[in-house]
Amino acid sequence: MRKFTWKKWLLAIAGFLAVVAIVAFIGFTWFMNKSKPVIAGELSLNVLDEDVTVTRDDKGIPHIFAKTDADLYRAQGYVQAQDRLFQMDLARRQASGRLSEIIGEATIDTDKHFRTFSLREAAEKSLSIYDTESRQVLEWFADGVNAFITQAKKNNTLSYEFALLGYEPEEWSVVDSLTIGKYMAYDLGGNWNTLAFRHWALQNFGEEKAKELFIKYPENASSIIKANKENPVAVAGHFKTELLPNEFNGSNNWVVSGKKTKNGTPILADDPHLGLSTPSIWYQMHLQSPEQNVSGVIFAGVPGIILGHNDNIAWGVTNVGPDVQDLYIEIPNPNNLTQFRYDGKWEQAEVRNEPIKVKDGETVDFNVVVTRHGPIMTGLAFKDTEPTAQFSMQWTALQPTPELRAVLGFNKSKSWSEFEKALEDFKAPAQNFVFASKDGTIAYKANGQIPIRKQGDGQLPVPGDSSDYGWEGFIPWDELPTVVNPDEGFIATANNEVIGEEYPYHITDFWAQPYRYERIKEVLAANDSLTVEDIMKLQMDQHNLYAREFLPYLLTSIKTQDQDEKYKDVIKLLENWDMVDAKDSGAPLVFHTLMEKLQEVLFKDQMPEDMYDLMYGKFNITDQLLRTAYADKNSIWIDEQGGVDATVYKALELTVAQIENHFGKNVSKWKWGNFHQLTFDHTLGKASPIFAAYFNAKKVPIGGSKVTVQAADNDLAGNVNHGASWRFVVDVGDLSSAYHIVGPGQSGHVKSAWYQDQVMDWANGDYHQTFVRKEDIKGKTLRLKAK
Numbered sequence: 001m002r003k004f005t006w007k008k009w010l011l012a013i014a015g016f017l018a019v020v021a022i023v024a025f026i027g028f029t030w031f032m033n034k035s036k037p038v039i040a041g042e043l044s045l046n047v048l049d050e051d052v053t054v055t056r057d058d059k060g061i062p063h064i065f066a067k068t069d070a071d072l073y074r075a076q077g078y079v080q081a082q083d084r085l086f087q088m089d090l091a092r093r094q095a096s097g098r099l100s101e102i103i104g105e106a107t108i109d110t111d112k113h114f115r116t117f118s119l120r121e122a123a124e125k126s127l128s129i130y131d132t133e134s135r136q137v138l139e140w141f142a143d144g145v146n147a148f149i150t151q152a153k154k155n156n157t158l159s160y161e162f163a164l165l166g167y168e169p170e171e172w173s174v175v176d177s178l179t180i181g182k183y184m185a186y187d188l189g190g191n192w193n194t195l196a197f198r199h200w201a202l203q204n205f206g207e208e209k210a211k212e213l214f215i216k217y218p219e220n221a222s223s224i225i226k227a228n229k230e231n232p233v234a235v236a237g238h239f240k241t242e243l244l245p246n247e248f249n250g251s252n253n254w255v256v257s258g259k260k261t262k263n264g265t266p267i268l269a270d271d272p273h274l275g276l277s278t279p280s281i282w283y284q285m286h287l288q289s290p291e292q293n294v295s296g297v298i299f300a301g302v303p304g305i306i307l308g309h310n311d312n313i314a315w316g317v318t319n320v321g322p323d324v325q326d327l328y329i330e331i332p333n334p335n336n337l338t339q340f341r342y343d344g345k346w347e348q349a350e351v352r353n354e355p356i357k358v359k360d361g362e363t364v365d366f367n368v369v370v371t372r373h374g375p376i377m378t379g380l381a382f383k384d385t386e387p388t389a390q391f392s393m394q395w396t397a398l399q400p401t402p403e404l405r406a407v408l409g410f411n412k413s414k415s416w417s418e419f420e421k422a423l424e425d426f427k428a429p430a431q432n433f434v435f436a437s438k439d440g441t442i443a444y445k446a447n448g449q450i451p452i453r454k455q456g457d458g459q460l461p462v463p464g465d466s467s468d469y470g471w472e473g474f475i476p477w478d479e480l481p482t483v484v485n486p487d488e489g490f491i492a493t494a495n496n497e498v499i500g501e502e503y504p505y506h507i508t509d510f511w512a513q514p515y516r517y518e519r520i521k522e523v524l525a526a527n528d529s530l531t532v533e534d535i536m537k538l539q540m541d542q543h544n545l546y547a548r549e550f551l552p553y554l555l556t557s558i559k560t561q562d563q564d565e566k567y568k569d570v571i572k573l574l575e576n577w578d579m580v581d582a583k584d585s586g587a588p589l590v591f592h593t594l595m596e597k598l599q600e601v602l603f604k605d606q607m608p609e610d611m612y613d614l615m616y617g618k619f620n621i622t623d624q625l626l627r628t629a630y631a632d633k634n635s636i637w638i639d640e641q642g643g644v645d646a647t648v649y650k651a652l653e654l655t656v657a658q659i660e661n662h663f664g665k666n667v668s669k670w671k672w673g674n675f676h677q678l679t680f681d682h683t684l685g686k687a688s689p690i691f692a693a694y695f696n697a698k699k700v701p702i703g704g705s706k707v708t709v710q711a712a713d714n715d716l717a718g719n720v721n722h723g724a725s726w727r728f729v730v731d732v733g734d735l736s737s738a739y740h741i742v743g744p745g746q747s748g749h750v751k752s753a754w755y756q757d758q759v760m761d762w763a764n765g766d767y768h769q770t771f772v773r774k775e776d777i778k779g780k781t782l783r784l785k786a787k
Contacts, residue, residue: 032160034156034157035152035157035749036751037747037752038082038782041782042784043783044785045074045078045144045786046787047074047143048074048785049071049786050066050071050786051784052065052067052072052075052784052786053781053782054075055780055781056779056782057770057771057777058779059754059757059770060745060746060747060757061746063286063772063777064079064285068289069137069289070136071289072288072289073304074140074143074147075784076141076285076287077146077147077172077303078144078147078148079144080283081144082148083283083746083752084279085149085158085159085748086159087300088176088180088300089162089170090683091183091299095114095119095179095186096119096120098111098356098357099111100357100358101357101359102166102167102359103359104361105358108356111356112366113240115354115356115366115368116377117375118368118375118398119179119183119397120175120182121398122398123179123182125400127174127175128400129401129402131402131405134404134405137303137404138177138303138404140303141177141302142172142176145172145301146171149171159749161684164684176301177302180299180301180302181299184429185429186245186397187245187429188249189395189428189429190245190325191510191616192326192377194510194617195325195326195458195460195461196377196391197213198214198228198459199228199233199327199460199461200235200614202229202460208636212621212624212635212637213615215509215624216459216509218460221455221456221457223455224456224460224461227461227462228460231329232388232389233390233461234378236610236611237610239610239614241614242613244614246275246713246722247616248512248711248713249273249274249722250273250512251272251273251317251493252273252318252493252516252520252709253268253269253270253316254493254520255267255316255434255435255436255442255443255490255491256490256530257440258440260489260524260530262529262531265438265440265734266441266732267530267531267535268309268435268436268728270316270317270434270727271724271726271727275725276678276720277680277681277682278680278696278697278748279300279682280743280746282298283298283299284296284740284770286770286772287305293311294308294412295310297726297742302404303408304408306407308728308738309732309738310411313413313419313435314435314436314735315434315435315436316434317431318493319429319432320429320432320447320448320450320495321495321508322430322448322507323451323458323510324397324428324448324451325394325395326395326458326461326462327377327393327462328371328374328392328393328462329390329391329461329465330391330465331465332390340392340465342464342465342467343465343467347371349369349371349376350369350371351368352367352369354366354368373393373394374393374394374395374398375392376392394470394471396427396448399428399449401427401449403425403427403428405425406422409422409425415437415439416441420443420445426447426448427448427449428449430447430448431448432445432498433445433447434492437732438733442491444482445480445483448480450505451475453506454468454472455468455469456469458506475505475507481498488525490524492521494512494517494520494709495517496517510616510620516708519708520538520709523541532729535729536729538709539710539765541710542581542582542705542709543581543708544591544708545579547579547591550595550626551577551579551591553626553630554574554594555574558648561646561648562649567656569667569668570590570667573587573590573670574591580703581704581708583676583701584671584673585672586668586669587672588672589663589672589674589675590656592672594651594652595619596716597650598622598648599619602622602625602637602638603615603618629643629647663675671701672703673701673702675714675718676702676712676720677702677720678701678712678720678763681696682695682696694750699719700760700763702720727765729767736771736776737769737770737771737772737776738769738770739770740767740768741762741765741767743758743759743762744759745757745759746758
């Protein structure tokens with residue numbers, strides 16, 4: 001009897017738990033679904049003057065049709081907030097240094113970092129130079145965002161992230177949009193860390209050894225080198241290197257003229273390389289009013305379309321990567337650390353009080369000290385010691401700049417002359433713009449503010465205590481590199497060097513490795529009957545020209561050292577490789593790991609971990625050292641390892657050990673895709689494995705690499721978290737549509753069908769066609785009713 005009763009109790013408990021689980025599941029599903037955007041039917045929107053329609057096509061792309069620009073931008077703000085409000089709020093908070101208010105102590109250092117970089121301060125200054133029309137657009141956009149926030153709060157339908165973090169978004173402001181724009185300048189315009197590292201290297205390695213870590217050593221700047229040696233700034237242990245932008249933020253773009261296409265009209269392609277995340281950094285939209293019809297992408301939180309096409313033109317960008325952040329060695333007054341020496345006198349710096357509010361904690365006092373050159377960067381040093389000298393930073397993006405005015409100009413331009421005129425307002429970050437118009441014109445301009453220095457060329461920090469140093473202006477806009485309708489019939493950029501020796505101004509000496517550009521050029525030059533399909537195929541190209549240059553030399557070194565044929569199977573794998581970074585090939589796994597290990601052998605043991613992370617350009621520097629060694633010239637770094645053959649062999653030993661540890665000793669089973677896997681992680685995925693499983697996309701084995709046209713850069717664990725954040729191809733002969741991929745998808749809501757529906761599209765190169773004629777657009781329509 002007792003046994004039977006016990007079983008009944010067990011069944012009852014199990015039944016009860018099942019009911020609880022079902023109820024919990026239903027409750028959780030209801031909680032998640034209640035914040036899904038309304039995408040069909042009608043909604044009242046009291047900020048509108050007239051009704052607006054929003055049709056979301058089969059990829060969730062909103063096509064907004066309005067009778068005035070005022071209602072167009074109001075609706076754009078509303079729709080962006082529907083799909084991406086949490087992303088927008090997080091972006092403005094990070095750029096403004098206000099994450100700790102919602103997260104707590106874990107992000108205090110991050111907030112200090114961005115307060116010091118002064119992005120919001122720069123955005124506020126920029127607003128002051130905007131014309132009335134551009135300010136009005138910002139206000140209309142903010143009105144739309146705020147209309148959504150008000151509705152969502154009233155209806156208790158804010159997206160689930162806000163509930164999980166326990167806060168509600170504040171009202172959107174015009175400065176919020178401009179701050180997000182400044183953050184993109186931060187993400188794409190940095191070289192200060194390279195200067196800080198070189199300063200440290202001169203202190204710790206001596207001049208000759210440090211010299212090899214420069215792409216071009218400043219031989220004629222003895223006073224600058226002397227200042228760096230005699231006024232050491234504390235660098236090691238003083239900077240949060242995990243907050244640095246990705247070193248490989250870049251892009252591909254190209255445009256071909258009608259004489260090289262099958263249908264006789266230009267084709268333009270663009271794929272900006274940024275972080276891969278959920279949701280995407282880009283938001284694809286189509287905006288139409290009587291004054292404009294423009295389609296493409298924009299950063300969530302910003303009005304207009306920054307990249308794309310209208311009825312007459314198309315355009316795209318890559319990062320120029322110029323030296324636009326200079327460090328100054330500032331000498332503080334020992335009796336007043338907010339004063340700094342300048343031309344023999346103590347000069348008072350500006351001190352901005354920036355208290356950092358902390359969730360469930362006490363407010364942290366924090367001051368940003370700003371000299372005549374810019375903010376003191378050693379305010380990022382979370383130490384109690386005060387160095388004798390400190391770094392300040394001068395940066396073009398900290399000046400008032402009107403990029404949104406340029407974007408609004410792009411959207412309505414009808415010709416190269418109009419587009420180029422709009423470019424005058426796009427100052428930071430400096431970008432390589434390619435352009436095509438339906439009249440057959442193709443063009444290029446390296447556009448932005450690039451400083452002209454009194455002394456030096458941005459290779460090292462310079463003395464901050466003398467008026468002999470600093471900027472004396474910028475490269476004149478009409479002298480920036482420009483090309484229109486070249487004889488070659490195409491223009492391409494991939495963050496490569498865009499100037500020749502005859503160019504009179506300094507841009508940078510730290511261009512990207514040339515391999516993506518060389519492959520693009522190789523393919524375009526060889527074909528005079530290009531189609532849209534050819535261009536899409538080129539964006540997915542996995543040919544590795546890095547291996548084409550170095551693999552023969554590396555194999556010779558390995559064979560020289562491998563006398564007992566310990567690595568004969570690995571050698572055979574590399575010898576038989578077609579130098580394509582295919583996911584099912586084992587050779588790319590060996591080659592790319594080897595190139596990483598070469599850097600570790602040469603540099604890692606000779607510097608603190610944070611200095612190794614601060615040292616951008618390790619691939620370029622390693623390439624340079626290898627070229628020197630294989631040309632039978634001396635290199636201190638390589639000679640210290642016993643010569644180039646010994647260096648390469650040490651790297652191979654580490655490479656094989658690492659691969660065997662993860663994938664076994666059977667070389668025939670090694671595959672690049674087993675390691676190299678596409679990821680689109682959500683911010684909340686970092687919080688716990690449960691959130692990661694729910695919010696992150698499933699990993700996908702892929703080919704490509706950081707040096708192939710199909711850009712797919714991975715971290716040390718093999719996660720491909722950086723690459724073509726948007727792919728775009730358009731035949732300018734028919735601007736009624738274009739081809740796009742925005743991984744992982746359009747929506748920021750996990751329950752949306754468009755949350756991660758483009759992950760496999762991204763991996764396989766499956767583009768969707770986006771139309772701009774109303775009669776061609778199919779999907780669900782929401783009518784936003786004016787009150």
